[in-house]
Structure formats: C-alpha cells, structure tokens
Amino acid sequence: MASDTGTLNTLSDALVKAVEKAGEATVLVNARRRMPASGIVYAHDLIITADHVVERDEDISVRLADGREINASIAGRDPGNDLALIRLAEAAASPAEKVNQDTRIGQLVIALGRPSEEGIEASLGIISAIGGPVRTGRGGMLERYLRTDAVPFPGFSGGPLVDTEGRVVGLNTSGLAHGVAITIPAFLVWSDAENLAKFGYIKRGYLGIRSQQVELAPELSKALGREQATGLLLVTVERESPAETGGLIVGDILVAIEGQATPDHDALMVHLSGDKVGKSLSLQIMRGGQPKTISVVIGERK
Structure with a gap:
C-alpha cells in the first residue's frame, strides 16, 4: 500500500510540474464579445490560438501567466483549420515547448486553459483516438487530429493539450466539429504558425x-x-x-x-x-x- 501511495504521489507531483511549466506559456486571449479564450505562446511576440475565438483583428488583448496584459493584433488566419496567429505589441512571453515524437492512444495528457483572470485551469485524461485526414466543418483539411477524454471547460479553445512533462501535444478547439472538441496536433499547429508569421495566410x-x-x-x-x-x-x-x-x-x-x-x-x-x-x-x-x-x-x- 505504501508503495502504491508513493507511486501516486510521484505521478501527482509530475502532473503539477507539467501544469506549472505549460501554464507559463498558456495565455488568456480577449478577442470576442463573450468570455475570453486561451492561447499558446508560439514565439516571444506571437500567440497561436483558435480562429473562431478571434472575432476582431484589432483591439485584442492578451493576459500572460504573470498577470501582465498586452495589446495585440491579428497576424494571420487559417479559418479552414481554425487557427489564428496573434502578434503582441511587445516581445514579452517565453515560447511553449512542443513534443517531438508521435503521440499514442492511451497516453496521459492534460488539457489547459486560462479562460479568466483567476489563473490556469487543467483537466486530466488520455488520448482516446487518433484520426485523419479529415475535412473540417470550416472547409479545411486536417492531416491528423487527436481526441481526448480530458474535459475541455468553457474558454479552453485555443489552449494546449500537454504531456506529463508539460510539452505541447496539440491545440484544443471546439470550432472544427459541431458540439465536439478535438485537438490539432502540435506539428500541424507549429507548421501553420510558421507560415502565418511569414505570409499572414496559409498557402494552398x-x-x-x-x-x-x-x-x-x-x-x-x-x-x-x-x-x-x-x-x-x-x-x-x-x-x-x-x-x-x-x-x-x-x-x-x-x-x-x-x-x-x-x-x-x-x-x-x-x-x-x-x-x-x-x-x-x-x-x-x-x-x-x-x-x-x-x-x-x-x-x-x-
């Protein structure tokens, strides 16, 4: 019993550290009339988030993990795959770390969001399915997508799904399939962000x-x-x-x-x-x- 308790405590500590690490790169995005959404720090002055939560190109604000609120504007959009890149008025954030290996069904993951000024929120689950290619409800084409049983609380769209080491596995969104939250894998998110930073749009x-x-x-x-x-x-x-x-x-x-x-x-x-x-x-x-x-x-x- 003591051994089991020790194992659970070790796992619990690892999850706490993962949330703390990834939480530093998870931001609040205020770009729509109703409740704010979440975003991931892609570069020191760039935030990647879900396109459907960015209802305006200007008058956007981003609240960082340390509480600072910074003005921002849209840098580019990929509406078909529900991704948007936001540029901060100043370089003020530390980029998230993403995974560099394939994810696996059954892998422990944590969905993170910063939907309010109260701080980071987290939900634990596993990767329950990996699929694709699939045509999205917004007219795009996803080479791959992930499904997880981690609960995506309101305001989690645009936030990260991370592994037990706090590395980004993907970006969570409820904007690609009606009534269903899916995760866009990190390698696709980072590729999109790179192109949006260069061109402001996605080449087809x-x-x-x-x-x-x-x-x-x-x-x-x-x-x-x-x-x-x-x-x-x-x-x-x-x-x-x-x-x-x-x-x-x-x-x-x-x-x-x-x-x-x-x-x-x-x-x-x-x-x-x-x-x-x-x-x-x-x-x-x-x-x-x-x-x-x-x-x-x-x-x-x-």
Missing part, C-alpha cells in the same frame, strides 16, 4: 485538375503491384497548369503521390498543403492500363 497547393473517384479493375491493381480499390480519374486538366506542364492528361488515373495512395479526393488534398508549394512531387498514374510515374511541381492556388 494547386495542380489544375478536376477528378472523380473510380474503381480500379483487378488487372489495374495487379499492374500496380498492390491492393488498391479506387483512384482518381482526371476529367479536366487546365491549360498551362502544373498538371499539364508535368505531363498529365485527361483520362489518367492518379493512384499515388510520393508513394502514398490517393484513393479519394481527401487523400489528394493532404498532398496540396502549403509546404508542398514549389516542390516537385512524384505522381503515380495509370495510363492505358499501365503504371507510369510523372514529376509535377506543385503550384500555389491564388
């Missing part, structure tokens, strides 16, 4: 095609050398588009990009994220019943 990749999902005949799957039930039939290839320049033609069936299957439109959209713009990707197609590989430089959607 562009191929210049219209496609429809089609079933692959058994002989086509056999020619591919793997089991794949569907692909994307190109019904339109725009003139002078990246697709046409790369050699794609109407009637080609797109089956993979960079070795990853493209059985549907959502799988294609994962490869058209902003970080792919300007890069040459290897596209595997079926043409005349035979597999063929074509390189295409991804353009930027205007």
Whole structure:
C-alpha cells in the first residue's frame, strides 16, 4: 500500500510540474464579445490560438501567466483549420515547448486553459483516438487530429493539450466539429504558425485538375503491384497548369503521390498543403492500363 501511495504521489507531483511549466506559456486571449479564450505562446511576440475565438483583428488583448496584459493584433488566419496567429505589441512571453515524437492512444495528457483572470485551469485524461485526414466543418483539411477524454471547460479553445512533462501535444478547439472538441496536433499547429508569421495566410497547393473517384479493375491493381480499390480519374486538366506542364492528361488515373495512395479526393488534398508549394512531387498514374510515374511541381492556388 505504501508503495502504491508513493507511486501516486510521484505521478501527482509530475502532473503539477507539467501544469506549472505549460501554464507559463498558456495565455488568456480577449478577442470576442463573450468570455475570453486561451492561447499558446508560439514565439516571444506571437500567440497561436483558435480562429473562431478571434472575432476582431484589432483591439485584442492578451493576459500572460504573470498577470501582465498586452495589446495585440491579428497576424494571420487559417479559418479552414481554425487557427489564428496573434502578434503582441511587445516581445514579452517565453515560447511553449512542443513534443517531438508521435503521440499514442492511451497516453496521459492534460488539457489547459486560462479562460479568466483567476489563473490556469487543467483537466486530466488520455488520448482516446487518433484520426485523419479529415475535412473540417470550416472547409479545411486536417492531416491528423487527436481526441481526448480530458474535459475541455468553457474558454479552453485555443489552449494546449500537454504531456506529463508539460510539452505541447496539440491545440484544443471546439470550432472544427459541431458540439465536439478535438485537438490539432502540435506539428500541424507549429507548421501553420510558421507560415502565418511569414505570409499572414496559409498557402494552398494547386495542380489544375478536376477528378472523380473510380474503381480500379483487378488487372489495374495487379499492374500496380498492390491492393488498391479506387483512384482518381482526371476529367479536366487546365491549360498551362502544373498538371499539364508535368505531363498529365485527361483520362489518367492518379493512384499515388510520393508513394502514398490517393484513393479519394481527401487523400489528394493532404498532398496540396502549403509546404508542398514549389516542390516537385512524384505522381503515380495509370495510363492505358499501365503504371507510369510523372514529376509535377506543385503550384500555389491564388
């Protein structure tokens, strides 16, 4: 019994330290008419939060962990994935630390928020599901998302989900699925924040095609050398588009990009994220019943 008590005390102490550490980088964001929301310190003068809680571009204030209140303004938005970057009027905060390894189902996590001047709030749980890619209710595409049974109290949107060492696992939001809170993984949040800091918006990749999902005949799957039930039939290839320049033609069936299957439109959209713009990707197609590989430089959607 004493050993069990000692183990629980050790775990409890670890959780307290995790909350204290991550709490220093969890802020209150006052950018809407009703109750404030939360945010994560991304850089000394930048806060990443949920887009749906930022109802105005100016007259924003951020309350730091030490109680200081600093004026801020919008630096960029990704409404499709419910992320917004806020710039502080002065460099005044210490950035959060994010995890550098994959999360696992069953992993202990803590949802944090700073929804009021009373201080940090926390809720303990586990990662209960990992999914994606998924199209969001705001028109975006998430490569991956997390679900947790940690309770997201009011005002937690924009705040972090952290591990037992206080490192950010992701950003919590209730703005992507009606009535359901999900967590955007840290690697996607940080990537978005980097692009928002540079450009003020998120670049979207562009191929210049219209496609429809089609079933692959058994002989086509056999020619591919793997089991794949569907692909994307190109019904339109725009003139002078990246697709046409790369050699794609109407009637080609797109089956993979960079070795990853493209059985549907959502799988294609994962490869058209902003970080792919300007890069040459290897596209595997079926043409005349035979597999063929074509390189295409991804353009930027205007």
